[in-house]
Amino acid sequence: MSTPNPPTTPSSVLASPKPPVVEFRNVTKRFGGKAGFTAIKDITFRVDDRPDHGEFVCVLGPSGSGKSTILRLIAGLSPQHPPTEGDVLVSGRPVMGPGADRGMVFQDYTSFDNRTVLDNVAFGLECRGMPVKERYELARHWIDKVGLSTKQDADKYPHELSGGMRQRVAIARTLILHPKIILMDEPFGALDPSTRLKMQDLLIQLWRENEATVFFVTHSIEEAVYLGDRIFILSSSPGMLLEQIEVPAPDRPAKDMQKEAAFLDIVFRIRDMIEHLEASNRAGDD
Numbered sequence: 317m318s319t320p321n322p323p324t325t326p327s328s329v330l331a332s333p334k335p336p337v338v339e340f341r342n343v344t345k346r347f348g349g350k351a352g353f354t355a356i357k358d359i360t361f362r363v364d365d366r367p368d369h370g371e372f373v374c375v376l377g378p379s380g381s382g383k384s385t386i387l388r389l390i391a392g393l394s395p396q397h398p399p400t401e402g403d404v405l406v407s408g409r410p411v412m413g414p415g416a417d418r419g420m421v422f423q424d425y426t427s428f429d430n431r432t433v434l435d436n437v438a439f440g441l442e443c444r445g446m447p448v449k450e451r452y453e454l455a456r457h458w459i460d461k462v463g464l465s466t467k468q469d470a471d472k473y474p475h476e477l478s479g480g481m482r483q484r485v486a487i488a489r490t491l492i493l494h495p496k497i498i499l500m501d502e503p504f505g506a507l508d509p510s511t512r513l514k515m516q517d518l519l520i521q522l523w524r525e526n527e528a529t530v531f532f533v534t535h536s537i538e539e540a541v542y543l544g545d546r547i548f549i550l551s552s553s554p555g556m557l558l559e560q561i562e563v564p565a566p567d568r569p570a571k572d573m574q575k576e577a578a579f580l581d582i583v584f585r586i587r588d589m590i591e592h593l594e595a596s597n598r599a600g601d602d
């Protein structure tokens with residue numbers, strides 16, 4: 317008598333039980349109708365949902381290559397959302413608009429000028445209806461976590477803060493909501509170099525605790541190599557995804573690691589690669 321085979325599970329299901337955190341399938345965005353301007357062209361990638369490890373993806377590309385467009389498509393913010401062609405999926409579902417699973421930090425310190433640091437950090441919790449005592453308690457915890465002083469800074473208004481401090485507020489008000497995906501559009505672009513390095517360290521520390529997936533747009537190859545697990549390289553306009561490069565995770569403070577020969581070697585190799593890709597991309601134009 318033969319015994320029936322046990323039911324089998326396809327290996328793909330075993331390997332990846334959850335849908336990707338973010339997936340682009342042949343995404344093109346044109347502004348201004350059919351004959352309009354193509355901002356990004358045929359972009360395809362996936363960021364898998366790995367247990368206990370959110371991936372840190374850095375997006376590098378020249379001005380106008382569509383970096384913000386990609387971030388805003390993930391965020392579901394118009395007019396970048398919806399895509400003209402292709403699919404933008406978050407956790408396996410098409411993005412329909414903004415959602416609590418995604419938080420955004422911009423370059424231009426997006427705090428409310430008429431709210432104190434405490435009320436800025438507590439804002440999202442207030443929107444969620446959390447009682448005042450509870451949300452202030454949590455906000456103070458986050459003010460402390462991002463390296464601001466609950467005594468000296470909590471009652472200040474944004475105009476009383478330096479750029480670095482304002483970006484700490486912006487990070488606190490986003491991370492306090494524990495988004496699964498953190499979208500950061502050149503958040504450190506306006507900071508002086510030493511503040512920038514400190515903010516990179518802070519971000520890595522918070523990200524490791526948070527296990528979120530991060531998309532981080534930057535012009536700086538050093539910043540991308542330091543922060544990223546993976547670097548997306550975009551072509552100049554219309555933005556196409558030319559390359560995805562995996563880089564080692566940071567294991568030392570930014571100011572130490574970024575002057576080491578092994579680190580600089582990766583930076584220079586990526587710089588050469590970008591020049592090469594740009595040249596061959598231009599040569600391929602009609």
Ligand SMILES: Nc1ncnc2c1ncn2[C@@H]1O[C@H](COP(=O)(O)OP(=O)(O)O)[C@@H](O)[C@H]1O
Nearest residue numbers: 347355378379380381382383384385386395553
């Ligand atoms: N709302 C819009 N209407 C028309 N063109 C836009 C709009 N938003 C962006 N663009 C254009 O799309 C291209 C990509 O923009 P963007 O994603 O902001 O680039 P990046 O962030 O890489 O500098 C740019 O040429 C920009 O001018």
Ligand SMILES: [Mg+2]
Nearest residue numbers: 383384385501
């Ligand atoms: Mg931009």
